[in-house]
Amino acid sequence: MNGEGDATEAVSTDNGEGLDPREAARLLAETEREAQRQFDLNPLWITVVMSAIVLVAYGALWLSTHGQHPYRGPSLGVVGLVYAAVAVTVAASVKVYRRATAGVSGPSVRQQQAEGVAILVSFVLGSPVLQGAMKHYRASDAIVYGVFPAAAPLIIVGTTVLGIAASKADWPQFGAALAVVITGVVAAFVGPSGAWLAAGIGLFIGMVGYAAADAFRHRRAPLGA
């Protein structure tokens, strides 16, 4: 077996003699926690930061459209802010993904990449294409710039993630995706401005709930150590 570089230094004889079982249990639990932390694609901190960004972005969209009669849609400044927020969260997610999967290979990594592509395609193509078609057929601004962009991405992307979570039997992710889909359905019926608020609150709760469930799942030590 060859690692990179030379391996000519002295080798220690680590045969475990005298290793106390309690010490072994502590070492095992500690190593598992550290490995899970290093391989974690959804660390708690990034999910919490993303949830806060989502809440602020959707809140800004709601404030920007609140009280409009007739409804015209969010201001360009707010739309720019939202796109900047999306860019920041995507960049942070890519960085975390690269760090977590550095040196990792195999079928599971390819599956994660395929899942990422499926979510990206549903997000980038699903909603904007239909939004464009609605604009083309002269749907009202309340639909094109309010209800649809607020509710549709949640339903489309949420359903995609729901299928992925079900195929992996990842029940915390399944629950979070279901909450996002339900939020999208609710947002579709609370008016063009209210849709942004409902979507923001629902997404925030779904993301924080998933982060909490995931953290709880990872905190369980195999030996109660």
Added chain:
Amino acid sequence: MTADSLDPLIHAPARLRIVATLAALPDGASLSFTRLQDMLELTPGNLITHLRKLEDAGYLKSKTTGNGRASRTSITLTRHGRKALDTYTAALRDLITGL
């Protein structure tokens, strides 16, 4: 049950950490030698020695691609190795409960 009943191949600090780290990956996933070395903070020679012992027992398999300094080694925990860690963990739990 005594500490002697624990699998001696796993019941050693470095090998326990190697197996536990690889077990945190999804089934069938491989980890590069360099990332494993970084995570465990072991010297290359030390890590190679322990990996050889575990590989000889069929607990893991390694694959090297490329030649010379460009070579890359990746390590995968086998199903046998994962099962051995599960058995070790269960035995350790029983042992601690009985203490």
